[in-house]
Amino acid sequence: MVKVRFAPSPTGFLHIGGARTCLFNWLYAQAKKGKFILRIEDTDIKRSKKEFLDEILESIRWMGIQWDELYFQSQRLSLYKEFAEKLLRENKAYREENQAIVFKVEPSKLKIKDLIHGEIEFDTSVIKDQVLIKADGTPTYNFACVVDDATLGITHVIRGDDHISNTPKQVLLYEALGFPLPEFAHIPLILSKEGGRLSKRTGATSISEFRQMGYLSEALVNYLLLLSWSPKDNQELIDIQKAVSLFDIKEVNKTAAVFDIDKLNWINSQYIKKYPEQELLEKLIPFLMRRGYLCKDNLNREYLLNVVKLYKERLSTLRDFVEWADFFFVDEVTIEKELQEKFFKKDLSKEFFLFLEKLERLEEFNISNIELCFRQVVKELNIDSRQLIHPVRVALTGKTVGPGLFEIIYYLGKEKVTRRLKRWIN
Ligand code: GLU
Numbered sequence: 001m002v003k004v005r006f007a008p009s010p011t012g013f014l015h016i017g018g019a020r021t022c023l024f025n026w027l028y029a030q031a032k033k034g035k036f037i038l039r040i041e042d043t044d045i046k047r048s049k050k051e052f053l054d055e056i057l058e059s060i061r062w063m064g065i066q067w068d069e070l071y072f073q074s075q076r077l078s079l080y081k082e083f084a085e086k087l088l089r090e091n092k093a094y095r096e097e098n099q100a101i102v103f104k105v106e107p108s109k110l111k112i113k114d115l116i117h118g119e120i121e122f123d124t125s126v127i128k129d130q131v132l133i134k135a136d137g138t139p140t141y142n143f144a145c146v147v148d149d150a151t152l153g154i155t156h157v158i159r160g161d162d163h164i165s166n167t168p169k170q171v172l173l174y175e176a177l178g179f180p181l182p183e184f185a186h187i188p189l190i191l192s193k194e195g196g197r198l199s200k201r202t203g204a205t206s207i208s209e210f211r212q213m214g215y216l217s218e219a220l221v222n223y224l225l226l227l228s229w230s231p232k233d234n235q236e237l238i239d240i241q242k243a244v245s246l247f248d249i250k251e252v253n254k255t256a257a258v259f260d261i262d263k264l265n266w267i268n269s270q271y272i273k274k275y276p277e278q279e280l281l282e283k284l285i286p287f288l289m290r291r292g293y294l295c296k297d298n299l300n301r302e303y304l305l306n307v308v309k310l311y312k313e314r315l316s317t318l319r320d321f322v323e324w325a326d327f328f329f330v331d332e333v334t335i336e337k338e339l340q341e342k343f344f345k346k347d348l349s350k351e352f353f354l355f356l357e358k359l360e361r362l363e364e365f366n367i368s369n370i371e372l373c374f375r376q377v378v379k380e381l382n383i384d385s386r387q388l389i390h391p392v393r394v395a396l397t398g399k400t401v402g403p404g405l406f407e408i409i410y411y412l413g414k415e416k417v418t419r420r421l422k423r424w425i426n
Helices: 016-031 050-062 077-089 141-151 161-177 207-212 217-225 240-246 261-274 277-290 301-311 318-324 337-344 349-361 367-381 385-397 405-412 414-422
Strands: 003-006 035-040 069-072 093-095 101-103 109-114 118-123 130-133 156-160 183-187
Touching (some): 003 156, 016 050, 016 156, 016 207, 016 240, 077 141, 077 161, 101 161, 141 161, 156 161, 161 183, 207 217, 217 240, 217 261, 277 318, 301 318, 349 367, 349 385, 349 414, 385 405, 405 414
Parallel strands (some): 156 183
Antiparallel strands (some): 101 130, 109 118
């Protein structure tokens, strides 16, 4: 049975690269009806933090990934010691004065088969003797990794390219301990558009940041899938179950993937469009609450749903909604100076007054009647409709673009509309 693992160190947040490694491992396990193991590599006591661990676990869950087994290296220290002592007894390792246990590296030529890169050759004569257990009693990454992968029965080690140079060191340890070798698959790095490694400078890197920016987990997972892999028909929108049925680790690209935020935004917008409105609403509520636009006891879901419908087709991220529809949730709208100068230099008292007067007299305040009032004002004053539509939009929303103006007026309600237009009447 296929058994794979994702082995994050809780010394930082789960970033895009790690998340993709996690996803590919999980996918492969699903595709092969195998097991997916999560192993927390937390032997570096100084750098490991609970907040990182919590974020990693939370992010993996958020992506919809479930693990079959969970291990913490910090709970397996005696196991590493036991195997290190075995190597000591067999004279394959020695103890230093400071009590560290060190593995003797013999010069040899190693050929390692990698499922993605093919055969890779290494000359171990350039590798120094390897510390297995440090003076403080904790194991090194390479040693703990081998002991765990072997004793947990990992069949495929799928991880980032940055670990290729560790692989010969690990293979030597497998051989010394008499463990059978797993298969190795090293997936390429994700680079920024500029070519360097992804960093804070080139945008968000951690999964929790993407989540806060308003990406749907389904969309982010879809995007991650396409970094270094694509289904044969090059389909871009692919749901996870379909991916499971098509995925094979051998088909992952060798060359680095490039992180393209525009593509992620496009995929996210497509998922938002397809998303059931009620569910989308539930996802938006926390965003609105965080901004202080809503609180638990003033939730009018029916109203909110209508506003969501106005925007659904336009959003790239959930946060766009908060930025663009903000004027529905505040008392006073702020209008930037530039816009004030552009739209309200001319006195619009007469136009706004007439429009409000007509709205006031409406028997039924609905979208088509609002439009009717508007048309009448334009006709009576003999002006171009654009001369009114843009300033009204800016006065009500503080923005020059958005959904249809008459719908905005309707959902804002007569009271807010009156207040916001009156501001510009002398
Ligand atoms: N803890 C290592 C890392 O986060 C795991 C590498 C591996 O998968 O072997 O990079």
